Amino acid sequence: MPKLGMEPIRRTALVEATISEIGQRGTLDVTVSQIAKRAGMSSALAHHYFGSKEQIFAAAMRHVLTLYGAQVKGALVMSSTPRERIEAIIRANFAGMSFRPEHIAAWMNFYVQAQKSDEAARLLRIYQHRLRSNLHHAFKQIAPRRADMMTRGVAAMIDGLYIRHALSSDEPGSEAAVGVIMHYIDLGLAEARSA
Amino acid sequence: MPKLGMEPIRRTALVEATISEIGQRGTLDVTVSQIAKRAGMSSALAHHYFGSKEQIFAAAMRHVLTLYGAQVKGALVMSSTPRERIEAIIRANFAGMSFRPEHIAAWMNFYVQAQKSDEAARLLRIYQHRLRSNLHHAFKQIAPRRADMMTRGVAAMIDGLYIRHALSSDEPGSEAAVGVIMHYIDLGLAEARSA
Amino acid sequence: MPKLGMEPIRRTALVEATISEIGQRGTLDVTVSQIAKRAGMSSALAHHYFGSKEQIFAAAMRHVLTLYGAQVKGALVMSSTPRERIEAIIRANFAGMSFRPEHIAAWMNFYVQAQKSDEAARLLRIYQHRLRSNLHHAFKQIAPRRADMMTRGVAAMIDGLYIRHALSSDEPGSEAAVGVIMHYIDLGLAEARSA
Amino acid sequence: MPKLGMEPIRRTALVEATISEIGQRGTLDVTVSQIAKRAGMSSALAHHYFGSKEQIFAAAMRHVLTLYGAQVKGALVMSSTPRERIEAIIRANFAGMSFRPEHIAAWMNFYVQAQKSDEAARLLRIYQHRLRSNLHHAFKQIAPRRADMMTRGVAAMIDGLYIRHALSSDEPGSEAAVGVIMHYIDLGLAEARSA
DNA sequence: AATGAATGAGGATTCATTCAT
DNA sequence: GATGAATGAATCCTCATTCAT
Numbered sequence: 001m002p003k004l005g006m007e008p009i010r011r012t013a014l015v016e017a018t019i020s021e022i023g024q025r026g027t028l029d030v031t032v033s034q035i036a037k038r039a040g041m042s043s044a045l046a047h048h049y050f051g052s053k054e055q056i057f058a059a060a061m062r063h064v065l066t067l068y069g070a071q072v073k074g075a076l077v078m079s080s081t082p083r084e085r086i087e088a089i090i091r092a093n094f095a096g097m098s099f100r101p102e103h104i105a106a107w108m109n110f111y112v113q114a115q116k117s118d119e120a121a122r123l124l125r126i127y128q129h130r131l132r133s134n135l136h137h138a139f140k141q142i143a144p145r146r147a148d149m150m151t152r153g154v155a156a157m158i159d160g161l162y163i164r165h166a167l168s169s170d171e172p173g174s175e176a177a178v179g180v181i182m183h184y185i186d187l188g189l190a191e192a193r194s195a
Numbered sequence: 196m197p198k199l200g201m202e203p204i205r206r207t208a209l210v211e212a213t214i215s216e217i218g219q220r221g222t223l224d225v226t227v228s229q230i231a232k233r234a235g236m237s238s239a240l241a242h243h244y245f246g247s248k249e250q251i252f253a254a255a256m257r258h259v260l261t262l263y264g265a266q267v268k269g270a271l272v273m274s275s276t277p278r279e280r281i282e283a284i285i286r287a288n289f290a291g292m293s294f295r296p297e298h299i300a301a302w303m304n305f306y307v308q309a310q311k312s313d314e315a316a317r318l319l320r321i322y323q324h325r326l327r328s329n330l331h332h333a334f335k336q337i338a339p340r341r342a343d344m345m346t347r348g349v350a351a352m353i354d355g356l357y358i359r360h361a362l363s364s365d366e367p368g369s370e371a372a373v374g375v376i377m378h379y380i381d382l383g384l385a386e387a388r389s390a
Numbered sequence: 391m392p393k394l395g396m397e398p399i400r401r402t403a404l405v406e407a408t409i410s411e412i413g414q415r416g417t418l419d420v421t422v423s424q425i426a427k428r429a430g431m432s433s434a435l436a437h438h439y440f441g442s443k444e445q446i447f448a449a450a451m452r453h454v455l456t457l458y459g460a461q462v463k464g465a466l467v468m469s470s471t472p473r474e475r476i477e478a479i480i481r482a483n484f485a486g487m488s489f490r491p492e493h494i495a496a497w498m499n500f501y502v503q504a505q506k507s508d509e510a511a512r513l514l515r516i517y518q519h520r521l522r523s524n525l526h527h528a529f530k531q532i533a534p535r536r537a538d539m540m541t542r543g544v545a546a547m548i549d550g551l552y553i554r555h556a557l558s559s560d561e562p563g564s565e566a567a568v569g570v571i572m573h574y575i576d577l578g579l580a581e582a583r584s585a
Numbered sequence: 586m587p588k589l590g591m592e593p594i595r596r597t598a599l600v601e602a603t604i605s606e607i608g609q610r611g612t613l614d615v616t617v618s619q620i621a622k623r624a625g626m627s628s629a630l631a632h633h634y635f636g637s638k639e640q641i642f643a644a645a646m647r648h649v650l651t652l653y654g655a656q657v658k659g660a661l662v663m664s665s666t667p668r669e670r671i672e673a674i675i676r677a678n679f680a681g682m683s684f685r686p687e688h689i690a691a692w693m694n695f696y697v698q699a700q701k702s703d704e705a706a707r708l709l710r711i712y713q714h715r716l717r718s719n720l721h722h723a724f725k726q727i728a729p730r731r732a733d734m735m736t737r738g739v740a741a742m743i744d745g746l747y748i749r750h751a752l753s754s755d756e757p758g759s760e761a762a763v764g765v766i767m768h769y770i771d772l773g774l775a776e777a778r779s780a
Numbered sequence: 781a782a783t784g785a786a787t788g789a790g791g792a793t794t795c796a797t798t799c800a801t
Numbered sequence: 802g803a804t805g806a807a808t809g810a811a812t813c814c815t816c817a818t819t820c821a822t
Contacts, residue, residue, distance in 0.1 A: 003785055003822065010785090026310030031812060042787050047814060105310060112307045114362055115221030115300060124362060146378070152356075152367075153375045159358060160351030167309055167319060180348045183341070187382035201802065226795060237804045242797065396781065416700030421816060432783045437818065495700060502697045504752055505611030505690060514752060536768070542746075543765045549748060550741030557699055557709060570738045573731070577772035588801060588806060595806090616791060627808050632793060786820080792813095799807080 010049050011059065013039040018060040023102025028109040032056065058119045061110045065127055068098050072134070082138040083189065086154070089134050090181050093158050094174040104166040131155055143192035150188045157181050205244050206254065208234040213255040218297025223304040227251070253314045256305045260322050263293050267329070277333040278384065281349070284329050285376050288353050289369040299361040326350055338387035345383045352376050400439050401449065403429040408450035413492025418499040422446070448509045451500045455517050458488050462524070472528040473579065476544070479524050480571050483548050484564040494556040521545055533582035540578045547571050595634050596644065598624040603645040608687025613694045617641070643704045646695045650712055653683050657719070667723040668774065671739070674719050675766050678743050679759040689751040716740055728777035735773045742766050 017039035021030045032053050036046040050056045075088035092098070098107075114121040132151055139147035161177040212234035216225045227248050231238040245251045270283035292298055309315040327346050334342035356372040407429035411420045422443050426433040440446045465478035482488070488497075504510040522541050529537035551567040602624035606615045617638050621628040635641045660673035677683070683692075699706040717736055724732035746762040 003820095004783095006785060027307070032814085033812080043813085044787055044815080045785080048786080051814095053813065108307055108310070111358065111362070112222070112303055115303070116224075121362070128359075128362075149375050149378055152371075153352060153379055156355030156359060156375070157348060157351045158355065160353065160355035161347075163306065163354060163358070164323075164351060167306070167316070167323075176347075180344050180351070183344055184348055184379055184382070187379070187386055190386075191382055205802095227797085228795075238796080239798080239804055239806095240802080243803080248796065400781095417697070419701075422818085423816075433817080434783055434785095434819080435781080438782080443817065498697055498700075501748065501752070502612070502693055505693070511752070518749075518752075539765050539768055542761075543742060543769055546742045546745030546749060546765070547738060548745065550743065550745035551737075553696070553744060553748070554713075554741060557696070557706070557713075566737075570734050570741070573734055574738055574769055574772070577769070577776055581772055581775075588799095589804095591806060617793085618791075628792085629794080629808055630806075633807080636793095638792065783822090784820105785822105787816105787818090789816095789818105791815085794812080795808105795810090797808090799805105801804090801806100 007049060010039070010041065010045065013041070014046055014050065014056060015060045015063045018056055019064065019106045020102055022060075022109055023100075023105040026105050028057070028113055054117065054119075057110075057113065057117075058123070060106065061113075061120055061123050064098075064103060064106055064110070065123055067103075068092070068127070069130070071096055071098055072130075076134075082141045083185070085138045086135060086185060087178075087182060089131070089138075090154070090158065090178055093162065094177050099162075099165070099174055101166070104162060108163060108166055128155070131158070139188075143188050145195065146188055146192060150185070153188075154181060154185065157184060202244065205234075205236065205240065208236070209241055209244065209251060210255045210258045213251055214259065214301045215297055217255075217304055218295075218300040221300050223252070223308060249312060249314070252305075252308065253312070253318070255301065256308075256315055256318050259293075259298060259301055259305065260318055262298075263287070263322070264325065266291055266293055267325075271329075277336045278380070280333045281330060281380060282373075282377060284326070284333075285349070285353065285373055285380075288357065289372050294357075294360075294369055296361075299357065303358060303361050323350070326353070334383075338383050340390065341383055341387060345380070348383075349376060349380065352379060397439065400429075400431065400435065403431070404436055404439065404446060405450045405453045408446055409454065409496045410492055412450075412499055413490075413495040416495050418447070418503060444507065444509075447500075447503065448507070448513070450496065451503075451510055451513050454488075454493060454496055454500070455513055457493075458482070458517070459520065461486055461488055462520075466524075472531040473575070475528045476525060476575060477568075477572060479521070479528075480544070480548065480568055483552065484567050489552075489555075489564055491556075494552065498553060498556050518545070521548070529578075533578050535585065536578055536582060540575070543578075544571060544575065547574065592634060595624070595626065595630065598626070599631055599635065599641060600645045600648045603641055604649065604691045605687055607645075607694055608685075608690040611690050613642070613698055639702065639704075642695075642698065643702075643708075645691065646698075646705060646708050649683075649688060649691055649695070650708055652688075653677070653712070654715070656681055656683055657715075661719075667726045668770070670723045671720060671770060672763075672767060674716070674723075675739070675743065675763055678747065679762050684747075684750070684759055686751070689747065693748060693751055713740070716743070724773075728773050730780065731773055731777060735770070738773075739766060739770065742769065 014035060017035045018030070021035050021038055022028060025034075031043075032046055033043040035056065036043040039046070046056065050059065072089055072092040075092040076085060079085045079088040110120055111124065114124045132155055135154055136147055136151040139150045143150055158181065161180065165173075165177070209230060212230045213225070216230050216233055217223060220229075226238075227241055228238045230251065231241040234241070241251065245254065267284055267287040270287040271280055274280045274283040287293070293302075305315055306319065309319045327350055330349055331342055331346040334345045338345055353376065356375065360372070404425060407425045408420070411425050411428055412418060415424075421433075422436055423433045425446065426436040429436070436446065440449065462479055462482040465482040466475055469475045469478040500510055501514065504514045522545055525544055526537055526541040529540045533540055548571065551570065555567070599620060602620045603615070606620050606623055607613060610619075616628075617631050618628040620641065621631040624631070631641065635644065657674055657677040660677040661670060664670045664673040695705055696709065699709045717740055720739055721732055721736040724735045728735055743766065746765065750758075750762070
């Protein structure tokens, strides 16, 4: 009997290598060979397991989104009030794995790839929909008249700060980002209460 | 008899072709030949004038930023109060050339390229600095204690909304984007007044 | 307890899979994996039994020739006069397995392979020699002066009609092919009698 | 001004190199690099002019068919009676360029390729139709009742002898091939006269 | 006996870039 | 000033083949 069960190991290794490689180089202009080498195998094997470069990328993107989703889900468990839920969502975006430079870079590149690849666009839409849906649900409860607007504003702010972080090293860190957004949210909530 | 003064004409044509091509294809994966063809010349000539593909891209990026800067400047001329100035800056981002699909796509791709190219990163920093500086100056006058925070928040929101627009066709248009941001700003200004 | 006597079973399966695969795809551009898959085993096993792709092909070719030879032999049993023997040989070419599309395609490809592979060339020469020898022997008895010429002509006609059949679906079938050749033969025999 | 007019030269060189290379190697398994090298240029240039390997092959096939057609046409000019026309067609198949080993090998491979490539199949059909049509027209005049049968028989014999020639060096040459076919034809004509 | 795992050696194709005219 | 011509260096992908189990 041959060596067995390598497939999941190899696939995982390739996915992680893809993210690292994109993160380190700062481009989607990464070759299958580079990825495979980093994952400790030949490029032929990478093709054997994924079929094509595009599918390797898709898997990597799915992986990033899965991690992100898990992080959000985890954060939501701990929160009870709507405001806490909103904060949890925001913190999930700026904490842990998702905020590591490699992930940010990979993320940004996926953003761009979404302009070409249908699969990438689909995955991105899922992420956006989930984010908006979560935020909107919470805002509906505590700032009903501005729920749409605040949802849009917060989502945009998250993306904007996330991206800024990728570009300038002098950008304030995670805490500051959360602070800016929470300030905005609290202004919105105050308005709702006073209305 | 050699044609005189072809250089600026050719350079301009190439720069505009670059933006159009990136916009239409939705990638930086654009070949020099494609650009040159769209600009009505041979790829050899493109190299003759710019030396390398990277320099063509840099010039295109400079062009986009110049247009953007002009638009902001123009908008500022008409505004007198700090709030008007802030609104002018925001509207400049979501109006005219800068908000045309091609420019958005080109812009996003430049964003990504900034992770590799020093020149691109430099140009992007200039844009960001100018934007922040303008905003900050205005906020300092009408919401001094929150100036930093509001600047960061507004800048992020602009970028976030801008990018979202590039990805989903169902994203609300220019007016809605301005509305979301202005709502945020007015919340901030109200807070400043009440403090 | 190892399975005993698997070797002949596997070899046969591979040989038949080879013919089917070539026939279906219409090329010798068939991979070992495709063949092995169709034969219900791994490509590694195929190599284990045959050593190399070329040897798989050679075995397949031998198989086709063996079948063909058997068919001719069978047909000859029933014939007594020289003319009957000639007709039997011809009918054997256009009947049964040998005239099934897969076999025709495989055959044609072997023909081509004979230009590269010594083994293939050798096998093809055997086929040709046997065919000619059979025909010549019969013609010698009933059209002695034209035996060489008729042998050559009939052999060529067989090959030509066989190949034509592979290429155009509107080509008349087996019966018509035999009819054309027999007409030629009868003309030749008539000439011999009248001389 | 650049060097001009290389395109036709390069295209011709590539087409001829393709035929030679296929002829020499005896396969369609010829790489673009091999062809390009033989034609004295880089493989990149070959792609520049033809776009793809398949198009190089198609051009080569067209070339072979064109030469063949020219040869037939030339031969027909000299012939007045139907029998002369038939002989001219046959001789054209076994004379000159068309009967050179390289051309035969290339031809055979195209035959096989016709099983996959639509373009190849189309070209081959054209050849076959032309050949049959020419023969049939002539037979109609001098052996009307057997025109169909003789056309089929002669066409098959031509192909068969042609191919045989490619495979065995001891195969009799051009003259003998023509002799075999003409014998068949004369038998048919005699039958027609006596009927 | 049998196979999943693994890879080296290509092969088609693309492209930025250079050059001769 | 301008361009067709030309290529070297990649890049993705395939496949026969080998190996460890």
